[in-house]
Amino acid sequence: MTIRGRNEHKIQATAQRNKKYCVFLSEKQIMQMGSDNSLEHRIGVKISLLFLIIILYVTGIFVYSFNLKKYVDTQKEEISGAYNVLAQSNQLVLSVQEAQESLNAYLINPHRKIQLKYDSISTTISLQITELKKLASQRNQDVYLESIDSLLHEKNKIVNQLIVQFRSRSPISELDKKIETYDQFIQDSVVVTTNQDTTIVVKDKKGFWTRFKNLVNPNRAPDTIVSIARVEQETRLTSRIDTGVYTDLKNMSQAATKTYSSQLSGIEKQVRELILAEKNISLQISQLLTKFYNETTRVTREGIQSSELLTRKIFTFAVVVGALSLVLILIIIFLIVDDLKKGQKARLDLAREKQLTESLMESRHKLLLSVSHDIKTPLSSMMGYMEMWQGEKIPESMKKQLLSAQNSGKHILSMLINLLEFSRLERNAGELHNSRFNLTELVDEIIQMFRPLTEGKELDIEFENRVESPFYVETDHTVLRQILINVISNAVKYTVKGRIDVRLSYENSLIFSISDTGIGMHESDIREIFKPFSRVKNPLKAEGNGFGMYVTHGLIHSLKGEINVQSKKDEGTCVTITLPLHPAEKIPDESKNSHQDSNNVYRKVLVFEDDITLGKLINEFLSKQGFKVKICNNTRDVDGFINHISLFDIVFTDMQMPDITGNEILLKIRRINSCIPVWLMSAYDDYNTEKAVSEGFSGFITKPIRMGKFIDVLSGETQVITNHPPSLGEKFPQLASLFGDDTETIKK
Numbered sequence: 001m002t003i004r005g006r007n008e009h010k011i012q013a014t015a016q017r018n019k020k021y022c023v024f025l026s027e028k029q030i031m032q033m034g035s036d037n038s039l040e041h042r043i044g045v046k047i048s049l050l051f052l053i054i055i056l057y058v059t060g061i062f063v064y065s066f067n068l069k070k071y072v073d074t075q076k077e078e079i080s081g082a083y084n085v086l087a088q089s090n091q092l093v094l095s096v097q098e099a100q101e102s103l104n105a106y107l108i109n110p111h112r113k114i115q116l117k118y119d120s121i122s123t124t125i126s127l128q129i130t131e132l133k134k135l136a137s138q139r140n141q142d143v144y145l146e147s148i149d150s151l152l153h154e155k156n157k158i159v160n161q162l163i164v165q166f167r168s169r170s171p172i173s174e175l176d177k178k179i180e181t182y183d184q185f186i187q188d189s190v191v192v193t194t195n196q197d198t199t200i201v202v203k204d205k206k207g208f209w210t211r212f213k214n215l216v217n218p219n220r221a222p223d224t225i226v227s228i229a230r231v232e233q234e235t236r237l238t239s240r241i242d243t244g245v246y247t248d249l250k251n252m253s254q255a256a257t258k259t260y261s262s263q264l265s266g267i268e269k270q271v272r273e274l275i276l277a278e279k280n281i282s283l284q285i286s287q288l289l290t291k292f293y294n295e296t297t298r299v300t301r302e303g304i305q306s307s308e309l310l311t312r313k314i315f316t317f318a319v320v321v322g323a324l325s326l327v328l329i330l331i332i333i334f335l336i337v338d339d340l341k342k343g344q345k346a347r348l349d350l351a352r353e354k355q356l357t358e359s360l361m362e363s364r365h366k367l368l369l370s371v372s373h374d375i376k377t378p379l380s381s382m383m384g385y386m387e388m389w390q391g392e393k394i395p396e397s398m399k400k401q402l403l404s405a406q407n408s409g410k411h412i413l414s415m416l417i418n419l420l421e422f423s424r425l426e427r428n429a430g431e432l433h434n435s436r437f438n439l440t441e442l443v444d445e446i447i448q449m450f451r452p453l454t455e456g457k458e459l460d461i462e463f464e465n466r467v468e469s470p471f472y473v474e475t476d477h478t479v480l481r482q483i484l485i486n487v488i489s490n491a492v493k494y495t496v497k498g499r500i501d502v503r504l505s506y507e508n509s510l511i512f513s514i515s516d517t518g519i520g521m522h523e524s525d526i527r528e529i530f531k532p533f534s535r536v537k538n539p540l541k542a543e544g545n546g547f548g549m550y551v552t553h554g555l556i557h558s559l560k561g562e563i564n565v566q567s568k569k570d571e572g573t574c575v576t577i578t579l580p581l582h583p584a585e586k587i588p589d590e591s592k593n594s595h596q597d598s599n600n601v602y603r604k605v606l607v608f609e610d611d612i613t614l615g616k617l618i619n620e621f622l623s624k625q626g627f628k629v630k631i632c633n634n635t636r637d638v639d640g641f642i643n644h645i646s647l648f649d650i651v652f653t654d655m656q657m658p659d660i661t662g663n664e665i666l667l668k669i670r671r672i673n674s675c676i677p678v679w680l681m682s683a684y685d686d687y688n689t690e691k692a693v694s695e696g697f698s699g700f701i702t703k704p705i706r707m708g709k710f711i712d713v714l715s716g717e718t719q720v721i722t723n724h725p726p727s728l729g730e731k732f733p734q735l736a737s738l739f740g741d742d743t744e745t746i747k748k
Contacts, residue, residue, distance in 0.1 A: 043339045050332045057325045064314045071310055075303030082299045085135045092128045095121055096152075103159060115163060122156055148284045158273050372416045376683035380704035381613045383409045387707045388621050400452070407452045413704060414485045421482065421551045432558060433688040435477050436584050438470040442477070443504055446484050453492050460499035461492070467506045474584045478688075479555050484512065486552040487575050491516040498572070510581040515574040520567045529565070601649075601716045602677070605629045606641060608653035608665055609681070614705075618652075621707050627714060635659045642668050645676060650714065652701070655682035666696055679713065681705065 102118040129149050386402045386409070394402075447463050454461045491500045491514055498517025505511045521529075532550045556563050561579035605627050609615040615631040622629045630648070632641050635658050642665070645651070651669065655662040666678050680692045683703035692700035701709055 040343065043336055043343065046332050046336050046339065050329060050336075053325050053328050053332075057321055060321055061314075061318060064317055068307075068310050068314055072303075072307055075299075075307060078299045079303055081135065082295055085132065085295075088128060088132050088135060092125065092132065092148075095125045095128060099125060106163075110163070118159070122152070125152060151280050151284060368420055372420060372683060374683075375416060376413070376703040377611050377614060379409055379412065380683070381611070381617050383704045384614070384617045384621065384707050388617070388624075404452045404456075407449055409704065410449050411489075414482065414489065417478070417482050418486065418548055418551050421555060432476040432479065433690050434474050435689065436472055436474045436586075437477050438586075439473045439480075439510075440465055440467070440469045440471050440504070442481060443484065443502065446481065446488060447502060449485075450488055450492050454500065457492070457496070459492070459495055459497070461488075462499065462501055464501060464503040467504055468583075470586070471504075471506075472584045472586050473510065473581045475559060475579070475581055479559060480579075483552055483555050483559075483577065484514075486548045487512075487514045487577070490548065491518065491573070491575075494518040494573075506583070510579045512577040512579075513574065514577075515572065517572040520569045520571050520573055522569055523567070526565050526567060602714045603627055604647065604649045605714065606632070606645070606648040606651045608632045608638065608641075608651070608657065608662075610635075610654060610657040617707075618705075618710070622710060622714075625711060625714075638665060639668070642672060645669055645673050648676065651676060651678045652681055652710075653678060655680060655684060655687065662697075663695060670696070 099118060099121040102114055102121060106114040106118060126149075129152070133146075383406060386406050390399060390402050390406075443463060443465075447461055450461060488500070488502065495516045495518035500514070500516045503511075503513040503515075505513070529549045530553045553563060556577060556579070559579050559581075561577060564576045564578075565573065566576075567573040603626075605622060607615060607618055607629060609618065609631060610633050612633055615633050619629045619631050630641065632638060638657075638660060653662045653665045657665075662680050662682070666680075669676065669678055677698035678696075679699045679701055680687070680695075680697040681701045681703060687700060687702070689700040699713065701713075
């Protein structure tokens with residue numbers, strides 16, 4: 001088995017153990033979450049029951065209260081009606097009494113005014129009876145009113161008859177009139193003639209012509225004989241007594257006595273009938289009032305009793321139902337509290353499980369980091385020697401072998417990165433470290449990395465660049481590199497014959513398209529490849545760990561991109577990756593410009609590295625390039641080298657050495673020399689250039705170390721960041737303003 005095969009087998013075994021571990025934790029968490037969900041469901045049901053009981057209780061009280069109000073309103077209407085009838089009855093009694101008083105006054109003094117008042121009161125009484133009939137018809141009491149009404153009509157008839165009697169002419173008045181006009185003496189008159197004279201006047205006779213003249217003369221009086229008689233008479237009166245007066249008075253007295261007796265008899269009879277009618281009316285009215293009063297009292301009493309009964313029922317209902325509801329509520333609250341305690345216990349258990357899981361995952365991640373560090377360190381030696389041998393004159397066949405070995409080492413490194421990224425995704429601890437780089441150079445480097453594999457399988461791999469070259473972008477270099485390596489690695493792995501095309505284009509976003517003519521897969525399998533530890537059945541039986549595409553999907557998501565997979569069985573697969581990246585300007589390489597006239601700017605090199613093999617490799621490689629190198633691989637010699645730090649131009653230190661760290665070495669160096677560049681070397685994947693620079697280092701070199709990286713740094717090809725630690729005056733500006741440049745005082 002080759003080195004690559006053995007390493008893949010080890011990493012696959014580690015992945016299987018991680019898979020079992022994750023499955024175990026997932027099952028526990030699922031069971032815990034299922035129990036927690038069931039508990040929450042029970043609590044929700046009980047709370048719903050609690051609200052239902054409260055709603056039913058409130059609804060019952062509302063319905064009972066509504067019925068009570070409705071019943072009370074009905075009782076109020078009945079009582080109000082009864083009181084209204086009683087009030088109308090009292091008013092009727094007053095009207096009847098007033099009518100009787102008017103009638104009595106009329107009997108004493110039968111004037112027209114009193115009669116009109118009585119008639120008005122009678123009309124009012126009729127209206128009151130009509131109104132009472134409307135009110136009493138609802139209570140079956142109109143019989144009394146009909147009786148009273150008939151009696152009042154009868155009384156009115158009697159009154160009318162009395163009025164007629166009173167209006168009839170009294171015989172006494174006829175007798176009085178006769179007596180007033182009677183004269184006991186009769187005056188007789190006698191005419192006596194005392195003197196009588198007669199005178200005759202005769203005109204003169206006239207002739208014919210005189211007569212004819214007088215005839216035609218209108219003003220001429222006729223000729224007449226006038227006789228004048230005068231008679232003198234005297235009338236003498238004589239008195240005598242009327243002897244027929246007695247007879248007249250006697251006859252008139254007898255007639256008046258008879259008529260008056262008849263009138264008195266009629267009046268007496270009508271008065272008796274009137275009194276009887278009044279008694280009957282009074283009795284009927286009294287009975288009616290008593291009936292109305294009793295009815296009103298009964299209705300009021302029944303209303304009060306019914307209200308009290310309904311109030312007691314509602315009170316009993318409220319107490320009983322309230323007690324039952326309270327008991328049920330207390331029981332439900334008790335059950336809810338019990339469930340809450342269980343839920344709290346479950347949450348605490350889940351929190352402990354989560355804490356344990358996070359602790360285990362953190363421990364596993366640290367273990368992976370440690371394993372990765374332990375693998376990367378010897379891998380650095382292996383790849384470093386292969387890189388060094390590749391520059392020497394060796395046979396062509398050996399160069400191909402070295403290139404194949406280098407690619408295997410890079411593949412191992414890729415699998416380590418996948419494993420670490422998988423751990424980060426599970427911990428949700430992925431961080432991006434953006435840097436600006438040439439994208440076309442990165443893609444070309446990755447394709448060259450896989451070219452020995454494609455040549456061994458007789459596959460064509462081509463890079464179609466549809467963007468300008470160079471094309472600079474600003475993103476996480478390691479993440480993007482790992483995404484492309486994972487996708488191209490799958491394309492190479494599952495393609496037996498044909499070709500692999502890698503296409504790079506830009507259309508408002510960066511688009512990678514990796515297509516192959518491999519075995520392809522069914523559409524139903526596409527969703528499965530993004531799940532951790534998923535393996536799609538394939539006829540090639542290709543080895544794999546099952547989380548490459550899961551890591552790829554997570555890394556693309558971290559860059560806020562999208563991945564689309566299209567595949568057909570036995571025809572091939574096309575993976576399209578879209579990233580929201582845009583062209584960036586190239587950063588001018590100031591260090592290269594400032595040192596382009598001189599080679600080997602940093603000739604004296606000090607390296608702190610506890611791995612003896614890697615230290616020898618660095619020493620041998622740099623020495624062949626003409627650099628003076630000192631290797632410190634023992635922590636006891638660290639202080640000695642640091643005391644002579646002025647003899648060196650640049651320092652490279654490992655992150656972790658026995659009993660001392662790279663940060664401690666940097667601190668000791670800065671106490672003596674604040675200007676010399678100090679570069680950090682580390683196989684820990686958590687470190688990057690930004691973090692190293694933030695801690696005071698001049699740069700960062702990741703393991704496995706590419707030997708050409710040393711040449712770039714030492715020759716000035718890579719910019720060296722020289723960190724000048726802030727002075728005490730810069731750290732404490734207020735003290736510096738007080739004490740000036742007196743650093744000793746500021747230190748104290």
